[in-house]
Amino acid sequence: MNGRIVVSLLLCATALPAVAIDTIRFAAREITAAGTRFENVEVKLVLDPKTGLPRGRVSAGSTLIGPVAFDVALSERPELRETTLTGDRFAIAGGELGIEAVFTPSRWRIEGRAERIESDGLLTFTRRYINIPPDITAAGRLDGLVRFVGRPGRELPTEAYAEFVGKGVGFANGEGSFAGEGIDVRLHLRADALEGTAYSLQGNLRSAAGEALFGNTYLRLGKYPTSMDLKGSFDGDSIDIEELSLVQQGLLRTSLAANLALGATFIDTPLDPNSVKVRRANLTLHELRFPDVYTSYLQTALAGTALDSLETAGSVSGQLRIIDNVPQAGELRLADLRLRDSKGMFHLDGLKGELYWTAEGDDPAAPSYIAWESGGAYDIGGSGSSMRLSLRGATAALLEPARMPIFDGALNIQQLRIVDPGQESMQIEFTGELEPISMEELTKAFGWPAFGGVVTGRIPGVLYRDNKITVAGDIEAEIFDGVVRGSNITLSDPLGRWPRLEADIRVENLDLEALTRTFEVGTITGRLEGGLTNLELFDWSPVAFDMYLGTPANDRSDRQISVDAINSISNVGGTAGTGVAAAMRTGVLRFFSNYRYKRLALRCVLEDDICSLSGAPISPNRYYLLEGAGVPRVDIIGNTGRVRWSELLEQIEWQIRTGGTFVVE
Amino acid sequence: MKTLLRLNLSLVTLLISACVTINVYFPAGAAEKAADEIIDSVIKGAGKAAPRSSTPAPRTTPPQSSVHRQTNTHWLVWLAGRTLHALVPAAHAQGVDANMDVSSPEIRAITASMQERFGQLERFFDAGVIGLTTSGLIEIRDANAAALPDRALVRRLVAEDNNDRNALYEAIARANDRPEWEADIRRIFAQRWIERGARPGWYYQDGDGNWQQR
Numbered sequence: 022m023n024g025r026i027v028v029s030l031l032l033c034a035t036a037l038p039a040v041a042i043d044t045i046r047f048a049a050r051e052i053t054a055a056g057t058r059f060e061n062v063e064v065k066l067v068l069d070p071k072t073g074l075p076r077g078r079v080s081a082g083s084t085l086i087g088p089v090a091f092d093v094a095l096s097e098r099p100e101l102r103e104t105t106l107t108g109d110r111f112a113i114a115g116g117e118l119g120i121e122a123v124f125t126p127s128r129w130r131i132e133g134r135a136e137r138i139e140s141d142g143l144l145t146f147t148r149r150y151i152n153i154p155p156d157i158t159a160a161g162r163l164d165g166l167v168r169f170v171g172r173p174g175r176e177l178p179t180e181a182y183a184e185f186v187g188k189g190v191g192f193a194n195g196e197g198s199f200a201g202e203g204i205d206v207r208l209h210l211r212a213d214a215l216e217g218t219a220y221s222l223q224g225n226l227r228s229a230a231g232e233a234l235f236g237n238t239y240l241r242l243g244k245y246p247t248s249m250d251l252k253g254s255f256d257g258d259s260i261d262i263e264e265l266s267l268v269q270q271g272l273l274r275t276s277l278a279a280n281l282a283l284g285a286t287f288i289d290t291p292l293d294p295n296s297v298k299v300r301r302a303n304l305t306l307h308e309l310r311f312p313d314v315y316t317s318y319l320q321t322a323l324a325g326t327a328l329d330s331l332e333t334a335g336s337v338s339g340q341l342r343i344i345d346n347v348p349q350a351g352e353l354r355l356a357d358l359r360l361r362d363s364k365g366m367f368h369l370d371g372l373k374g375e376l377y378w379t380a381e382g383d384d385p386a387a388p389s390y391i392a393w394e395s396g397g398a399y400d401i402g403g404s405g406s407s408m409r410l411s412l413r414g415a416t417a418a419l420l421e422p423a424r425m426p427i428f429d430g431a432l433n434i435q436q437l438r439i440v441d442p443g444q445e446s447m448q449i450e451f452t453g454e455l456e457p458i459s460m461e462e463l464t465k466a467f468g469w470p471a472f473g474g475v476v477t478g479r480i481p482g483v484l485y486r487d488n489k490i491t492v493a494g495d496i497e498a499e500i501f502d503g504v505v506r507g508s509n510i511t512l513s514d515p516l517g518r519w520p521r522l523e524a525d526i527r528v529e530n531l532d533l534e535a536l537t538r539t540f541e542v543g544t545i546t547g548r549l550e551g552g553l554t555n556l557e558l559f560d561w562s563p564v565a566f567d568m569y570l571g572t573p574a575n576d577r578s579d580r581q582i583s584v585d586a587i588n589s590i591s592n593v594g595g596t597a598g599t600g601v602a603a604a605m606r607t608g609v610l611r612f613f614s615n616y617r618y619k620r621l622a623l624r625c626v627l628e629d630d631i632c633s634l635s636g637a638p639i640s641p642n643r644y645y646l647l648e649g650a651g652v653p654r655v656d657i658i659g660n661t662g663r664v665r666w667s668e669l670l671e672q673i674e675w676q677i678r679t680g681g682t683f684v685v686e
Numbered sequence: 687m688k689t690l691l692r693l694n695l696s697l698v699t700l701l702i703s704a705c706v707t708i709n710v711y712f713p714a715g716a717a718e719k720a721a722d723e724i725i726d727s728v729i730k731g732a733g734k735a736a737p738r739s740s741t742p743a744p745r746t747t748p749p750q751s752s753v754h755r756q757t758n759t760h761w762l763v764w765l766a767g768r769t770l771h772a773l774v775p776a777a778h779a780q781g782v783d784a785n786m787d788v789s790s791p792e793i794r795a796i797t798a799s800m801q802e803r804f805g806q807l808e809r810f811f812d813a814g815v816i817g818l819t820t821s822g823l824i825e826i827r828d829a830n831a832a833a834l835p836d837r838a839l840v841r842r843l844v845a846e847d848n849n850d851r852n853a854l855y856e857a858i859a860r861a862n863d864r865p866e867w868e869a870d871i872r873r874i875f876a877q878r879w880i881e882r883g884a885r886p887g888w889y890y891q892d893g894d895g896n897w898q899q900r
Contacts, residue, residue: 197829197837232834239838321838324845518846519796519853559792559857629790629861667791 043068045075059084066095079108089113091120102126114142116162128172135165140190152293154194161190161204179214189231204231204242212255219256225249237322245269245313258283273314274307279343302343309337311358327366327516334359335372350379350386369396371405381414388420396425399561400466403427408434415441428466430458430476449485454478460500472539474500489513501539503531503549521559527552528570533621543586547578547621563627563666571622571637581615582647582655590623590646591657619650625664632666634659712870716786720858721871721878724788728800729883790861796854803847810840817889817897822855822876823848827889827897851875 047064061082066075074097080090091111097104108120116138122131140159147153165185171178185208193200210224229246232239240247247269253262259282266276279302283292311333323329335358341351358372371394377386392407409420419437434453441447457475464471478496485491492510510524531549538544551570556563572580582590622636623646636644636659647657807824810816810832817827824844829837855875859868880890884900892898 193830196826197832198826200830200834200837202834234834234837237838237841239835321842324842325849329842329846514853518799518849519792560795562791562795564791629787 045077064093066093069094089118110136113138115139116142126173128170130168130170132166132168135163135167137162137164139163140187140192143185144192148291150291152291152295156195157192157199159190159192161187163187163190177214177218181212181220182210184209191231198236199234201231201233204228204233206231210251215254215256217256219254222251222253222255222260224251238318239321240269240317245272245317258285271310271313272317273309276305276307278303299343299346301345302341304341304343306337306339306341306353311335311337325518327362327518330363332359332361332363339376348380349383350377352377352386355391365399367396367398369393371395376410376412378412379414383413385411385413397427400468401427401463402466408437415444417442424456427455428458428462431456447485449483449490451480451483451485453480453483455480455496457499460498470539470541472500472535474498485515488515488517490515501531501533501535504529505531519560521557522561523558524556525552525554526556530573537586542589544583544615545581545586545621547580547618548573548576549621564630565628567624567626569622569624571624572618572620576620580618580621580650582618582621583615584613587616587647587655587657590621613653616649616653616655617651618655619648620645621647627666630666632664632669633662634664635662712867713786714870714874717867717871717874718878720786720788721875722882724793724797724854725875725878725883727797728804731801786858787861788858790857792857793854793861796850796857800847800850800854803843803850806839807843807847810836810843811885811888814887814889814899815840816844817891818876818879818884819891820876820893820895822872822879823851825891 045064045066047062049062050060052059052062059081061080063080064077065079066077068074069076074095076092076094078090079093080088082088089111092109094107095104096107103123103125106122106124110117110119113135116136118133118135118138120131120133123129140161140163143163143165144153144157144159163185164187165183168180168182169178170180185206187204187206189203190206191200191202191204206226206228208224208226210222212220212222214220226249227247228242231242233242234240247267249268250264250266251262252264253260255261259280262277262279262281264276264278266274268274280300281302282298282300284296284298285292314337315331315333320329320331336356337353337358338356339351339353342349353374353376355372355374355376359368359370360372361368361370372391373393374389374391376389376391378389379386389410389412390407391410392405394405396403396406404426406423406425408423411418411420417439419434423434423437425432425434432453432455434451436450436452438450439447440449455476455478457477460474460476461471463476476496476498478494480492480494480496482493483490484493490512492512495506495508496510497507498505504527506527506529507524508527510522513521513523528549528551533545533547533549536545536549549570550573551568553566553568555565555567557565620637622644624635625632626635627633636646637648638644639658642660642662644659645656646659647655649655807816813831814828815826815832815836816824819825824847826840826844829840832840855868855872856865858871859865880900884890886900888900889897890900
């Protein structure tokens, strides 16, 4: 049965007042009107003896908004052939609802006005049309108006209109990851019949108060007033979105044009949002403004990575094209972006770029480029540079060699390929070389005493895979007239909170005089070789190594050591400490400021913050740190096997800073 | 006869070395002690600087071994095997008393980071927002128990803390030169966090993954 029968019966009752009908009772187990089902409907009308017009009661055991029962009165304006049925406001969903229906031979209009109804009631109503997960609840009250306009003989209305205004409403899912609180919202939605079963759609939503959480996204609507505007059309199981714009003031402006296949008309069965197919969509990011987009949308998702505490600025715009649910092409324009790690790990300033991407199998996109004005990692500074890239499928590749200036040198990148960027399976391949970078700049950046020399290196292959960077090839520093070479370099968890660097470092033919002059630990002449094998830095601090530094076996240089240097070495070796210098300034020795030596040997095996010291062995517990030569001869013999590394460092630092002496116990 | 015995003995030694499989037992008792030490310092030292560990723990050489007897061996070998078997429980007991090294700079750095974060996490444990899992991590149990602006913060803290926890288990296994112990260390920490770290009212996951309250 459908709604029109009810109407015509009512018309009979009023159009023939002369007939002695004093009561009309209409009952139906089920009525479907405007796509909505009502159960156990009963309309009972009596003629008001005073006005001569019918009044009575309408009740329905089950409607979308629960059982309803209200008094109605009929009025009519015969000259317009218009009959109006006015319902008393009745309590529903915690608020009140008043219904008015107007009928003429050519048109009908049913209107409901709700006041302060529970928003959860509206949610129940919406569930009739859209599958909303059962754990989602709503809170707060709404005022609303719903109006349907139609023509006799046409089952579906010609016009549908809804507006809701809510203050302080909220919503939440079961686990609390999707929630809103204290939201002020105003929603308008209007559908007008077009040809056949099609409707045009128009709507908007405004909200300027409250807060909302969508997974990793936390939005303060008060800070970023949000509005959505919709223009489109709807026919059966297909929605055509001409434009759906989303503007969050101070945060972003986006718009979407799309054609969606719904899978089923939601009038018959509730629409399952998961079954909606995007036939085609074009998403335009007019503007994403930093730092707000970073703090609202990205920061929580990046927690636990190296990108989770950035200071950002600038803006991004772009576009994404989707066909049949699959992204096909996209572009991104970076405008004066600034990314600065607040822990000082890296920075990029004045980042600009145009990135063009296409899906695998699609035509290659136009070449992409990024450029920046300055960048760096830790205290290593770099000036501006740029890269040309191709982006296709899950692969980004450098199109032509790029040069990244670092101080007075540069890193020349010959090849760079990134597969699955941002994924756990991310893999990076890289080859390049270092143009000499002067040590003077580097030492200044690291806060070391300044010294000369250069760092160079050929890097035939760098591979990032399984969260680990493996460097094939050596990085060399030409310093103090010798060479320091790093090889077997790996870096685990480079983008995480706990990076670990492993390497072997080889030291060859350093000029000790230049070295000791730089570090002001007395003067030693001669040459030095050795290295650090199995060096391990955890969070950039050394935690393990096997260090040996000593005089080369066939050294022919002039080897002399000053009293100050003897004092420094004996302190490290744990010999008499402050007493050494004093002793050497008495007796015959006071006439000598330099002594000749045969060899120098220092070994420190660091593990668990303990440095096990040794040198050139004499007996199991004794070793030379310095084996003297000639007359008078001074030997430095070590006897302390174990020194706490962190304390040793503190003391050396103090010694260098103050020029004083230190004691190792 | 003497020569024969000597020959026999050397044969036995050879055979024993040929058929003995050494299995290194995980020193659960030492791991529990180590876990307790770290958990205490995370919870009690929250907000303070990481305490510098006292004397460095002596490197524990894992002395525990077991003997798997191969069939078809000489009776003397078998006897020697039995004897070794009888000795094994003692060796194992020694392993339980052995120390697990938790003094490495890595472990101290990670512990200090967890300590600092614990000051922020504590109230979310108290409110039942987060709980302890059987894999030695933490998880959001009921975000609804946190105020809305706090929920994004909780997510961030949980991700960061789990990052530290994973790094900690790896670092302890590494400090003891036993990377293969990582899973066992994780399991022990999960247990000790629930039994020792959790305060009354805190939530933890039982073996079936259901939330229980202390």
